[in-house]
Amino acid sequence: MPGQAAAKPVLWHIPISHYSEKVRWALDYKGIEHQRRVTVPGYHMLVALALTRGRQITFPVLVLDQRPIGDSSAIIAALERRHPDPPLYPSEPAERRRALALEEFADDQLGPHVRRFAYHEARRDRARFAEWARRESPPALARLGPLAPAYARAFTAMRFGAGSEAAAKRSRARVERALDRLERELGANRYLVGDRFTIADLAAASLLYPLVLPPEGPKLRFTLDGIEDRPERLAEHPTLHWVREMFRRHRRRGILSADAGDPAGDGAGAS
Numbered sequence: 001m002p003g004q005a006a007a008k009p010v011l012w013h014i015p016i017s018h019y020s021e022k023v024r025w026a027l028d029y030k031g032i033e034h035q036r037r038v039t040v041p042g043y044h045m046l047v048a049l050a051l052t053r054g055r056q057i058t059f060p061v062l063v064l065d066q067r068p069i070g071d072s073s074a075i076i077a078a079l080e081r082r083h084p085d086p087p088l089y090p091s092e093p094a095e096r097r098r099a100l101a102l103e104e105f106a107d108d109q110l111g112p113h114v115r116r117f118a119y120h121e122a123r124r125d126r127a128r129f130a131e132w133a134r135r136e137s138p139p140a141l142a143r144l145g146p147l148a149p150a151y152a153r154a155f156t157a158m159r160f161g162a163g164s165e166a167a168a169k170r171s172r173a174r175v176e177r178a179l180d181r182l183e184r185e186l187g188a189n190r191y192l193v194g195d196r197f198t199i200a201d202l203a204a205a206s207l208l209y210p211l212v213l214p215p216e217g218p219k220l221r222f223t224l225d226g227i228e229d230r231p232e233r234l235a236e237h238p239t240l241h242w243v244r245e246m247f248r249r250h251r252r253r254g255i256l257s258a259d260a261g262d263p264a265g266d267g268a269g270a271s
C-alpha cells in the first residue's frame, strides 16, 4: 500500500540462547528496528516448523520482508544483503571466505558444545537450577509451577545431551580445543579477520557468552558453578578475555519497536 511503512522484522528467539544472542547482536549492531517474540522452549520447535513451513526446527527465526528465515547464519546473510551498513562481512573476497569459515567453525564446533557443557554445569546444583527455571521461564511455562524445573531438566537433557556427565566432559574438551584454536587464529591481533569487527568475531563471541556472562550480554540470574570452581582452566583462557572485550567494544543495544512484544527480549532488566 503506498505510504505504508514496511513491516518491521520480527525475531522469534529464546532469551538465554547463544544462537539467538548471535542474531540479536547482528540486528543491534546494524541498528535495525525490529520486534521480538518469545515462546516456551520446547514448544518453540513447533513454532519454528510452522513459521518456516517445516524447513527449520530451531530458533532463532527471523521474519524479514514477510519471509521467515531459520538458522542464525542464513539470517545474518539475509540481513547483510538487506542492510549492508555497517557491514559484518569483509569486502575483500579472501577475508570474506575466512570470516565465513570461522563463523561456520563457531556454529558447528563451539555452539553445541558450549551449550551442553554450560547446561550440565548449571544442572549440578539442583536447587539453583530449579530456582532459575522457575524465574526464567516465560509465563506460559511458569504456570506449570513446580513442574517447570522438571521440564527444564528434561528438555536440556533430551535436546542438548546436558544430563550426561561423560558427554559434558567430551564437550568441555571440545570447547577447550576450540578456544585454543581461536587463540591461535587471533595471534597478536584484536580481530579474527583483518583489522575490524566482522561476523567471525560476532559468531565466536556470542556463542561463547555463556562461559563469560559479560555485563553487555544476556542477563542470567546465576553464574555457572563449573566455571567459578575451576577458573584456572577456563575463565582465564585468553580467548575468553577477548570475548569480554568484544562485548565491551561492540555489543551495542539496538532499536526495538515501541510495540515490541518482548521489550527486553534478552532477559536484561528482569529481576
Ligand SMILES: N[C@@H](CCC(=O)N[C@@H](CS)C(=O)NCC(=O)O)C(=O)O
Residues within 6 Å of the ligand: 014, 017, 018, 019, 020, 045, 057, 058, 059, 060, 070, 071, 072, 073, 107, 159, 160
Ligand atoms: N544452527 C542453528 C542452531 C540453533 C539452535 O540450536 N537453536 C536451539 C536453541 S539454542 C534450538 O532451537 N534447539 C531446538 C532443538 O534442539 O531441536 C542456528 O545457527 O540458528
